[in-house]
Amino acid sequence: MENPSSSLLSGLNPEQLAAVTWPPAPALVLAGAGSGKTRVLTTRIAWLLQSGQASIHSVLAVTFTNKAAKEMQLRLGAMLPIPVRAMWLGTFHGLCHRFLRLHYRDAGLPAAFQILDSGDQLSLIKRLLKSLNIPDESIAPRSLQGFINAQKEAGLRAGSLDAPDPHTQRLIECYAAYDALCNQEGVVDFAELMLRSYELLQANAALRSHYQNRFKHILVDEFQDTNKLQYAWLKLLAGEHAAVFAVGDDDQSIYRFRGAHVGNMAALMREFAIDEPIKLEQNYRSDGHILTAANALIAHNNGRLGKNLRTDADAGEKIRLLQAISDNEEAQFVVDEARALQREGWDLAQMAVLYRSNAQSRILEQALFRAGIPYKIYGGLRFYERQEIKHALAYLRLAVNPHDDNALLRVINFPTRGIGTRTVENLQATASAEGVSLWQAACSTGGKQAKVAAFVRLIEALQSHIGSSNLAETMLAVVHDSGLMAHYQNQKGEHQERIDNLNELINAAVAFKPLESNFEVLPENAATDPAWPILAFLSNAALESGEHQALAGEAALQLMTIHAAKGLEFNAVFLTGLEEGLFPSEYSLAERDGLEEERRLMYVAITRARKRLYISMAQQRLLHGQTHFGVVSRFVDEIPAAVLHHLSPASGSLVAQQHSSQRSNPFHSRSPAAQTPEKAQNYAGFTLGQNVRHAKFGTGVIIDAVNKGDSAKLTVNFGKNGIKVLDTAAAKLSPL
DNA sequence: TTCAGAGTGGTTTTT
DNA sequence: CCACTCTGAA
Numbered sequence A: 001m002e003n004p005s006s007s008l009l010s011g012l013n014p015e016q017l018a019a020v021t022w023p024p025a026p027a028l029v030l031a032g033a034g035s036g037k038t039r040v041l042t043t044r045i046a047w048l049l050q051s052g053q054a055s056i057h058s059v060l061a062v063t064f065t066n067k068a069a070k071e072m073q074l075r076l077g078a079m080l081p082i083p084v085r086a087m088w089l090g091t092f093h094g095l096c097h098r099f100l101r102l103h104y105r106d107a108g109l110p111a112a113f114q115i116l117d118s119g120d121q122l123s124l125i126k127r128l129l130k131s132l133n134i135p136d137e138s139i140a141p142r143s144l145q146g147f148i149n150a151q152k153e154a155g156l157r158a159g160s161l162d163a164p165d166p167h168t169q170r171l172i173e174c175y176a177a178y179d180a181l182c183n184q185e186g187v188v189d190f191a192e193l194m195l196r197s198y199e200l201l202q203a204n205a206a207l208r209s210h211y212q213n214r215f216k217h218i219l220v221d222e223f224q225d226t227n228k229l230q231y232a233w234l235k236l237l238a239g240e241h242a243a244v245f246a247v248g249d250d251d252q253s254i255y256r257f258r259g260a261h262v263g264n265m266a267a268l269m270r271e272f273a274i275d276e277p278i279k280l281e282q283n284y285r286s287d288g289h290i291l292t293a294a295n296a297l298i299a300h301n302n303g304r305l306g307k308n309l310r311t312d313a314d315a316g317e318k319i320r321l322l323q324a325i326s327d328n329e330e331a332q333f334v335v336d337e338a339r340a341l342q343r344e345g346w347d348l349a350q351m352a353v354l355y356r357s358n359a360q361s362r363i364l365e366q367a368l369f370r371a372g373i374p375y376k377i378y379g380g381l382r383f384y385e386r387q388e389i390k391h392a393l394a395y396l397r398l399a400v401n402p403h404d405d406n407a408l409l410r411v412i413n414f415p416t417r418g419i420g421t422r423t424v425e426n427l428q429a430t431a432s433a434e435g436v437s438l439w440q441a442a443c444s445t446g447g448k449q450a451k452v453a454a455f456v457r458l459i460e461a462l463q464s465h466i467g468s469s470n471l472a473e474t475m476l477a478v479v480h481d482s483g484l485m486a487h488y489q490n491q492k493g494e495h496q497e498r499i500d501n502l503n504e505l506i507n508a509a510v511a512f513k514p515l516e517s518n519f520e521v522l523p524e525n526a527a528t529d530p531a532w533p534i535l536a537f538l539s540n541a542a543l544e545s546g547e548h549q550a551l552a553g554e555a556a557l558q559l560m561t562i563h564a565a566k567g568l569e570f571n572a573v574f575l576t577g578l579e580e581g582l583f584p585s586e587y588s589l590a591e592r593d594g595l596e597e598e599r600r601l602m603y604v605a606i607t608r609a610r611k612r613l614y615i616s617m618a619q620q621r622l623l624h625g626q627t628h629f630g631v632v633s634r635f636v637d638e639i640p641a642a643v644l645h646h647l648s649p650a651s652g653s654l655v656a657q658q659h660s661s662q663r664s665n666p667f668h669s670r671s672p673a674a675q676t677p678e679k680a681q682n683y684a685g686f687t688l689g690q691n692v693r694h695a696k697f698g699t700g701v702i703i704d705a706v707n708k709g710d711s712a713k714l715t716v717n718f719g720k721n722g723i724k725v726l727d728t729a730a731a732k733l734s735p736l
Numbered sequence B: 001t002t003c004a005g006a007g008t009g010g011t012t013t014t015t
Numbered sequence C: 001c002c003a004c005t006c007t008g009a010a
Helices: A002-009 A014-020 A037-050 A066-079 A094-103 A120-130 A141-153 A166-185 A188-202 A207-212 A227-236 A263-271 A288-298 A326-345 A357-373 A385-401 A405-411 A421-434 A438-445 A450-468 A472-482 A484-490 A496-511 A524-528 A532-543 A588-589 A594-606
Strands: A029-030 A059-063 A088-092 A114-115 A187-189 A217-220 A243-250 A278-280 A319-326 A350-355 A373-377 A557-561 A571-575 A609-623 A626-631 A644-647 A690-692 A698-709 A711-717 A724-727 A734-735
Touching: A002 A037, A014 A037, A014 A166, A014 A724, A029 A037, A029 A263, A029 A698, A037 A066, A037 A217, A037 A243, A059 A066, A059 A094, A059 A188, A059 A571, A088 A094, A094 A227, A094 A532, A114 A120, A114 A188, A114 A438, A114 A532, A120 A141, A120 A166, A120 A187, A120 A405, A141 A166, A141 A187, A141 A188, A141 A227, A166 A187, A187 A188, A188 A207, A188 A227, A207 A227, A207 A711, A217 A227, A227 A711, A243 A263, A288 A319, A288 A594, A288 A609, A319 A326, A326 A350, A326 A571, A326 A609, A350 A357, A350 A421, A357 A557, A357 A644, A385 A405, A385 A450, A385 A472, A385 A484, A385 A496, A385 A532, A405 A438, A421 A450, A438 A450, A450 A472, A472 A484, A472 A496, A472 A532, A484 A496, A524 A532, A571 A594, A588 A594, A698 A724
Parallel strands: A029 A243, A029 A278, A059 A088, A059 A217, A114 A187, A217 A243, A319 A609, A319 A644, A350 A557, A350 A571, A373 A557, A571 A609
Antiparallel strands: A609 A626, A690 A698, A690 A734, A698 A711, A711 A724
């Protein structure tokens, strides 16, 4: 009989197999672009569960984006019949949120605490600065926001900071005032979700040991993107015993500007005594020339952990390089080539146009629009960030947590109900004089002001709705009773989209699956508090506002920044705007190691392409209303000339002669069939997944076995000592 | 209170 | 160039 793990593990290359079946000890997997990183991560979880080494209770798996988390859930669910949603599998912020909902009391938070997204955070900061009489030119709201987030991401509270200069001193004071205000209003920003969780684990020994004992396996995706706080949180959760299994690629670290700390990879190796990372260097995505270019480019960086991608694919086509006279010509080139490829049978949805900054998209858009080529731009305004949606949610937030001043200010006069700046200022004065929230001030002065009183009654009506109806009915009431829907319906002009969005929000409330299935143990307020479904819905909206739903529909050319393209792949990629100053960006050159980060970005861009890669630049470009004259980016010079094919825009047909016949993707793993775990079979006294010790190779884990009469042939992964096949008749193996 | 016109500033982005 | 914020008049 075939052993149960074989179907799970079949099709893995030796490196992947070594990673998937690594014994329960800390490991760092250096996974190059297109090397099957997600597959390794999910297969390892499945293997740990199937071989009985772990239960879904003892695994924690963390990613950065909701997209990645969903992908893992999906794949895992396809491999094993398990209640995936109850697992601690999610984003850093999502898991911390779950933790804080469970332990809100210990964390010092109200049961109805709300999450601030970055827009909410910024408006709260503006309000704070105004109340402190600090003018914008003294401290810009955005810079304070950056300061606060950076401190939190480094795990630092205002009280523990020292000021090297008077300006920083002011910033620190504002930080302290900001935290106080958030506490007063019962709101937490994204970074606070992490920091509060970390501090709670650190301060509460009982809680800490509970979770440390619970999580035997901690798996981390995109580890190179973790910031210092996230790393500290992981370390605290891991305690002395958990097997931290981190997957990442230092060459794809492109988020330093928001706190990512590549140094965490070296720190992990040092602090968890990992001798050597496991390297996944076999690339299953790109043709040879493309990979050659990527390897050569990234070799210009210093301080890499060291990794070189290889492929079994053919060299494929050379990279096509165009120096256009102008940005218009560059855009026209993209249009012509995309059309030509489409005529050859390439799928439009499998082509992408990438650029360094969003500002570059406009001219491409115009050209595509004129040519009638369908396209889809990623990275626009997200659903939950649209103003009509934020307004509706603010009514809801106010209903569950009336002390949320941010929410009150957003909707007290929207739609306009005659409560102007003057009235609001009076409320703010009353509130700060009496040390109460705006809501309380509105309630107490409402008697004198009919308009304010009407607003108070509106919110109270919504509150009573919560007690008597379900989420969907409450949402319906919010959208209509607030006057929002009527407001957009009565306005002439372009408001149909907003109306559609509000209806879509009601649909989302109807379809919302309560978070209950995300908890094995429910928070204490979940069963008793009628507002719980609303809290769940609002949290979900804040944490998952980033999901750009891939629109199913007509095939469209994909336009996005290089950052947004990370993790994606396309048959053909147009990499545009390769000019000094633009890419690498002027900004980056001033920063320490900024150029290296830009080069990693270029590396990410190149490795998105499977079959065909175009690189283009414009000698003349209109930026901020001014014409810039650019020279070719140094990154182009760092690609070996042997893999480049220069195109000349004057030569008529730009499409090179070769036709690519392999459109279907010959590689790519078959997804292993769903597999029910079978009863552990006995192999000469051993079972799959069992940990064993060998005199010479140390401790390892059994990943495969075949019975052979009285003895058995065991395949054992000894971690850094490799994978060995041992005969129980000869080898001295003892159970651990 | 509201709306329209002047002014300003402008990487990358997830949660 | 364009999108967003602020200021002044109706």
